[in-house]
Amino acid sequence: MSQTVDRALSILPLLAEGPAGLEQVATRLGVHKSTAMRLLRTLHEHGLVYRQEDQRYRLGARLFALAQEAVENLDIREIAHPHLVKLNEATGHTVHLAVYEEKEVLYIDKVESRYPVRMYSRIGKPVAITVAAVAKLLLADLPEPERRAVAERLDYPTYTPRSTPNADAFLKELAKVREQGWATDLGGHEESINCIGAPIRDASGRTVAAASLSAPNVVVSADELLALFPQLRRTAEAISDDYSGRTHPT
CATH class of the missing domain: 1.10.10.10 (Winged helix-like DNA-binding domain superfamily/Winged helix DNA-binding domain)
Known part of the structure; x- marks a missing residue:
């Protein structure tokens, strides 16, 4: 049989x-x-x-x-969570999972860091869309006309001196993210917090979610966090493989 x-x-x-x-x-x-x-x-x-x-x-x-x-019945959060936990255990830093829905980027999962300093992000809450690494990844994957329309309708709050100032700057940043395939928020939302993000893709290559690794300056420097990007990328690729039904190395 x-x-x-x-x-x-x-x-x-x-x-x-x-x-x-x-x-x-x-x-x-x-x-x-x-x-x-x-x-x-x-x-x-x-x-x-x-x-x-x-x-x-x-x-x-x-x-x-x-x-x-x-x-349609795939639950990206359920698929991603075990991978996010492993990344958190390996690095000790806060891990997020976000999606783009109804013109907002929302955190749908979070694994807290193992040190006392906590981030204010909450599951189900919108992210700071003009500066967050996960938002840049999700918006960068949109078709160019939609990308431009989104950028032009957004407000650009000055969270810190490193915040994205306007639509033109945001579009340039999205173009860069789209080309390199990853994103950062180095003090753009909170001066003391740095973040790196990687895309999670479906079988067609479309970005369906984004994972990020965040840490305060008092724990690791921006350069030290950036050095962890290969681990984040491997995690995002493993989630993408599971979501798409592909096999991946253990």
Whole structure:
């Protein structure tokens, strides 16, 4: 039975390359045409493949519907949390997870640092969108017209002398973030707090969330925090792999 399932599932990536005839499927699987036909018929009955008028087979609409349903039911927070905890345990610093929803960037998870100094950020609360590393990552991934529209409608509070002053400066920063694939907030919201962020991407490469590592100057310097970026990036990549259903090194 397991061999039959394996053969049937092997047909799907073949058809993902484009429509294929019975002989092509049989050859690829290394089976007799009758066996290939039986597998294709079963997949067709479940809507996973479709038989065209030219007698070739392609992926069926049911497969795409299942994939879409699976994506919609993914809980990025649940997937990310174990990884965020490991990063926190390895570094000792505060770890955040954020998403872009309804024109706001919101923290949806937080793992506190192990030292007495605590950050005021709270799960479910909007971030300081013009300075936060996670916000820069999420907005940088938007299409250019939408990115510009968002930047132009925002206010630009002067939290510190390092805060983003205006829309032009913000757009330049987003362009930089988009190119380099990571972001920072080095005293832009609170002079004593530094933060680095990395994107979490779905299977298409779209940024669906952002993870960050934050620490006060009294604990580590900005340079010392930046030196931890490879760990943050690996964490974000592991979350992306789990979210997309890809395998990743342990």
